[in-house]
Amino acid sequence: MRALERLFIFAIVSIASLLVFKLHEKHAELHKRDGEWSVRKDLQVVEKEKINVFDTNAPRELRKALSEEKLNNYGARVRSGIEEPNERVIDSLRNRIESETGEKKSTVPTSKIDYAFSSSSPFLLQYWASNITKDAQKQDEIREAMRASYGAYEKYAFGFDEVQPKSLRGSNNQGGVSASVIDAIDTLKIMKLEEEYERARAHLLNDKTSGLENLASSRLNQGISVFETNIRVLGGLLSIYDLTSDENFLQRAVQVANAIAPAFETKSGIPYTMINPFTKKGECFSFYQNSAVLADAGTLQLEFFTLADRTKDRKWYEYAKKTMDVILSYKPISPNSIMTPLGLYPLFIHPSTGKFTLERSYAVGALGDSFYEYLIKAWRAFPNAQGRSKYRVEFDNSMDSVLKFMVSKFPKLKWQGTSKELHDAWFLNDLKNGRQVLNMDHLACFISGALVLGAEHASPNDIVKGYLALAEHMTTLCRNFYHAQASGLSPDVVVAASASGSMYGTHNQNIQRPETVEAIFYMYRKTGDEKYRKWAWEIFQSMKEMYATDTGWTGIRDVRKKEAALPQNRDDITQTFFFAETLKYLYLTFGSGDEIDLNEWVFNTEAHPVKVSREFTFPF
Incomplete structure (x- = not known):
């Protein structure tokens, strides 16, 4: 009351x-x-x-x-x-x-x-904008970009993880598991590229020489990232299963989960960063203090809970549940201070002890991002799970501390060396040993989507307003990262200088990242404001101009140059997430509101959508 x-x-x-x-x-x-x-x-x-x-x-x-x-x-x-x-x-x-x-x-x-009182009730006000209609012409153009870029992969590198458009060959940066096929297949299905989809399906399910077959049968004798395999491979297989109801994809998902399951065999239940499926030996990187990364260990529950739900096998739930229980047992020493803020977690945790390292670094960009994202997404994906409110509480605690300690507000930020500026700019900074570090990587732009998702069921209303205000400002800032560059593409890392009120890129390459168009997608679905479609289309046109070649779509080495599309300024790879995320979010931004209805689907951090399950009742 x-x-x-x-x-x-x-x-x-x-x-x-x-x-x-x-x-x-x-x-x-x-x-x-x-x-x-x-x-x-x-x-x-x-x-x-x-x-x-x-x-x-x-x-x-x-x-x-x-x-x-x-x-x-x-x-x-x-x-x-x-x-x-x-x-x-x-x-x-x-x-x-x-x-x-x-x-x-x-x-x-x-x-x-x-x-x-359920999310699908007609007696409740609609949260998502109701004025969203399909723009078929723009969707067709984005579909053609997918057809062209994925077609180059099929032509020059099919079965490899990635295509190298300049070298006209494939590379294997994800363990040689056909990562581009897996990351692309649900996008192909959503875009109704049926011929490409059928070839991808045949490769993943029937090709006994494929990299995925080696992984699924645990014959792959090299270390692979547990995090990347989970979000790309396991997430991709679960998504295409939900989209098609093809049981063969679910069987493949079980095989992949079995292959990486030995990573969880640690004293604490925190998985190793890397696992060799053949030898079943795990390890963490020395340059991360032989510790697991927060975003790696804390980005498992959506896929593993989903697998447990679809297979009715509780063991998959137990793996991720134990990991999250260890992480969430962390209690900050001074929860109201910038040194150890409530709801924010240190970036490194020891698998042997389950304890975080003593370094007090906090970030919602690289190394931390998807941990916070999965608090709200797992909470949404399983609405009838017992005790799920603790994920909601942790998400709200974390966003409260983000708003208190990690948002720097500027009346104006000017791009160094130019006349371009952004008024009423909110900049998302990291924290290190009690001080703000005005360093923002492109990955942090994801936060707008998480805030929009979190605002739907937040209470009281001032929290809703705070979330949506931050989401709007972050989306505006991230779009400005693109708009201010000569190439129309964003640097990978931007730094702000509080004394001069300026910002500049410190890592000026662009590797086809999705987070800004992801933010725009969620803001458009929430508001129906056409400016977001305008921004998405501007970014897509810049990508098309700068990435596209006759032999594939590449990243750019320096976004400050309008001549970025020259061969010497191109990198030599099409990222698998360009298929999974970037083009998918762009395509759906111009779709109708019921194309992947956000009341019924949740995107994993690789933009693989899985269905909301009201049958899952295991306790969080």
């Missing part, structure tokens, strides 16, 4: 000016559609005009709108596990069901009440 009272007080403060206005002057501004009042539009008018909705002379429909928003906000908190439904709210919901369906409230079954 206290939460409901806080919401009621907040509503009074934020939308009521306590000034009586003339009813006939404002009544015309209330939007009506098919005889029903649009609650969202009415509330926008309330906010804008400071209407006193508590005045008994105010329109009945407007007062009803406020009541419905309160009910919907309450429903969001019930769905998130923050509150249990009380009898008064349930009675209000019964009244609403009766008015909208004609069913007598005394006969409304409990199952319908439960459904009304």
Whole structure:
């Protein structure tokens, strides 16, 4: 009840000016559609005009709108596990069901009440924008980019991990497991490139000489990254299984999981960074203090929980559950300080002890990013899991500390050596031993999407506003990283100087990363604001101009040069995530809202979508 009272007080403060206005002057501004009042539009008018909705002379429909928003906000908190439904709210919901369906409230079954609090209920306000329609022409152009770039891979490097468009050959930076095929196959399916999809399927399932076959049969005798294999290979196979219901892909996923499972055989349950599937020996890198990386160890639960759900084999759940239990057992010494902020985790953890190293470095970019991403995504993917609220709480704690300690706000940031500048810039910095380091890598741009996902069921409303404000500013900044360069492409790392109010790239290569177009995708799905499609299209056109050659799409060595497309300024690789993420997010940005409905699907950190499971009930 206290939460409901806080919401009621907040509503009074934020939308009521306590000034009586003339009813006939404002009544015309209330939007009506098919005889029903649009609650969202009415509330926008309330906010804008400071209407006193508590005045008994105010329109009945407007007062009803406020009541419905309160009910919907309450429903969001019930769905998130923050509150249990009380009898008064349930009675209000019964009244609403009766008015909208004609069913007598005394006969409304409990199952319908439960459904009304579910994410798919029609009785709850829609979170995602409803004005999103397909732009077929732009989707066709992006599809052709996929056909051309993946076609070059098929021609020059099929079966290798990547294609080298300048050398006209393949490379194996992921262990030689046909990584491009796996990363591309769900994108091929989503884009309806059926011929390419069928060739990819045949290779992954039937080719006994393929790299994936070596991995699946544990004949691969070299170290491979557990993290990369999980997000790319296991995630890719689970995704294409969910998209097609082809059991052969699920069988392959089980084989891959078995191949990397020995990495979890440590004293603490924190997996090794690398595993040799043949010898079953694991290791961590010496340059990471022989420790596991937070983002590696903490980015497993979405895939392993999904595998446990699809196979009904609890052991996959146990692997990831034990790892997360160890990580989440960490307690900061001074949770309200910048030295050890609540919700932020050090970057390195020992597999032998399960303890974090003493170095107090925190980042939501490289080395930390997907750990925070999976807190909210795993929470969303399994809405009926027992105890899932602890992931929600940890995500909210982490984002609270991000907002307190890791966001530097500038009235203006100017690109060094140019006249280009960005006003009201929010810069995302790292923390090292209690001080802010104004260093932002492109990977950190993912955070906008996580914040948009987290805002849906957040409470109270000031948290929602904080998340969406940061998401909007981060997306604007990350787009500016592209827009300010002569090539139209972003540097990989940007540094800000607080004294001069300037920023500049320190790593000026562009390797086809997806995080900015990912942020734009989520912001567009949330708001429906066409500026995000405009930004996505600008970035795609720059990619097309700078990446594309007759023999494949390459990255760029220096984005500051307009002549970046010259051969000497190209690298020699098409990244597998260009197929999995970059082109997929661009394509879906121009699709309709029900193309990979975000109420029913969750993207893993490699942009492989898996279905939300309401059958998964294992405890978090």
